[in-house]
Amino acid sequence: MDNSKGFLQPEDYVEPRCVLCDEPYGREPEVKPVPQDRIIRKMDEYMSRRDYAGAERHLKYWLSEAKAGFDKGGELLIRNELVGHYRKTADREGAFESAKEALRLLEELGFENNISAGTTYINIATAFNAFGENERSMELFEKARAVYESNENTAPQLLGGLYNNMALTLVAMGEYEKAFLLYDKALAVMEKVRGGELEQAITCLNMADAYTAQLGSEQGEKKTQELADRAYGLLKNTEAPRDGYYAFVCEKCAPSFSYYGYFAAAAELKKTAEEIYERN
Numbered sequence: 001m002d003n004s005k006g007f008l009q010p011e012d013y014v015e016p017r018c019v020l021c022d023e024p025y026g027r028e029p030e031v032k033p034v035p036q037d038r039i040i041r042k043m044d045e046y047m048s049r050r051d052y053a054g055a056e057r058h059l060k061y062w063l064s065e066a067k068a069g070f071d072k073g074g075e076l077l078i079r080n081e082l083v084g085h086y087r088k089t090a091d092r093e094g095a096f097e098s099a100k101e102a103l104r105l106l107e108e109l110g111f112e113n114n115i116s117a118g119t120t121y122i123n124i125a126t127a128f129n130a131f132g133e134n135e136r137s138m139e140l141f142e143k144a145r146a147v148y149e150s151n152e153n154t155a156p157q158l159l160g161g162l163y164n165n166m167a168l169t170l171v172a173m174g175e176y177e178k179a180f181l182l183y184d185k186a187l188a189v190m191e192k193v194r195g196g197e198l199e200q201a202i203t204c205l206n207m208a209d210a211y212t213a214q215l216g217s218e219q220g221e222k223k224t225q226e227l228a229d230r231a232y233g234l235l236k237n238t239e240a241p242r243d244g245y246y247a248f249v250c251e252k253c254a255p256s257f258s259y260y261g262y263f264a265a266a267a268e269l270k271k272t273a274e275e276i277y278e279r280n
Contacts, residue, residue, distance in 0.1 A: 032069030034062050036077050043081060048244025048280040052089055059085060076105040076116070080123050087127040095131065099124040115154060118147035122162055129169045138173070141166040157199070160190040164203050167210070176214040183207045197238035198249045204231035205256040228260045235269070247276035 039062050046055035059082050066074040079102040086095035102120050111117050125140035144162055148154045163186035170179035186203045190196035208227040211220040235253065240246055250269040257266040 029070045031071055033071045034066045034069065034074035034078075036074055039074075039078065039081075044244060045280075047248070048277065050277060052085070055085055056089075072105055072109055076102060076109065076111075076120070079105065080120055083123050083127050087130050092131045095127045099127060113147060115147065115151055115158070118144040118151075118154070118162070119158065121147070122165060125169070126165050129165070129172060132172075134169050134172050137169045138166075141169060156189045157193050157196065160186045160193065160196065160199055160203075163189065164199065164206065168206060171206075171210045171213060176210060179210055180207065183210070195238060195240035197234040198240050198246065201231040201234040201238075201253060202249065204228070204234065205253055208256070208260065224260055228257060228262055232257065232262065232265050242272075242276060244276065244280055247273040247280075250276075 039058070042058055043055055046052075046058060059078055063075065063078045063082070066072075066078055079098045082098040083095050083102060086092075086098060102124060106112050106117050106120055121140040121144035125137040125144065128134070128137035128140065141162070145166065148159055148162055163182040167179040167182035167186065170176070170182065183203055183206065187200055190199045190203070193199075204227045208220075208224040208231075211223040211227070214220065215223070217224075231253065235250065238246075251273040254266040254269040254273070257263075257269065
């Protein structure tokens with residue numbers, strides 16, 4: 001140490017910085033939060049235009065910003081969005097990698113028993129189901145159910161989504177009666193939610209698929225027609241805004257209506273979705 005000047009120099013009392021994090025050793029790095037609401041709004045814009053490439057660029061950019069700013073909560077949000085994005089784009093490797101990181105962040109943040117954990121579990125479980133990992137899917141759905149049903153602040157639409165998606169995995173596993181009980185719970189919950197007709201319609205069509213899988217097309221025909229009629233009525237009479245999400249639901253439901261012989265309804269829903277996407 002050169003003390004010839006008679007006073008301390010900064011290098012005498014400032015801890016050396018970590019070459020990896022650019023922070024003094026022994027100090028917690030300063031967190032620079034990413035704008036979560038803005039990230040989600042922008043994602044909604046991309047999805048309203050079905051711009052999956054733009055959505056992925058958007059999420060990857062903010063993921064790098066969250067990491068650089070040591071914002072683990074923001075990183076968890078973005079990892080969840082990436083799981084859903086990769087599920088929609090059939091990218092198994094991307095979905096599973098983001099799922100692994102999301103679960104790690106939950107543990108690191110100590111969020112494993114709060115509502116955000118339930119949402120993460122459902123998101124990942126839905127992706128696992130989409131890629132045929134039904135046992136892993138059910139493990140996470142059970143975790144989500146324990147979190148949601150034990151928390152009085154759980155929003156009804158979260159419970160509805162849980163029951164509907166959990167039932168899908170049960171159908172894939174051949175557990176039809178358990179699935180129908182959950183579908184009924186999903187419908188009952190979403191009846192209490194303003195604009196919940198969209199999710200009810202999806203559940204009705206899922207139930208129709210389950211009856212077809214359980215009974216066969218001929219034996220299940222009466223049930224499936226009743227459910228398809230109900231689903232169509234819900235989509236047409238909902239108070240939900242005719243926005244990008246409404247277009248997404250119409251587009252998602254249209255093939256099911258075609259499968260059950262409702263060709264005019266399917267064509268109408270496709271046209272509605274296209275008009276909304278073009279307007280956006």
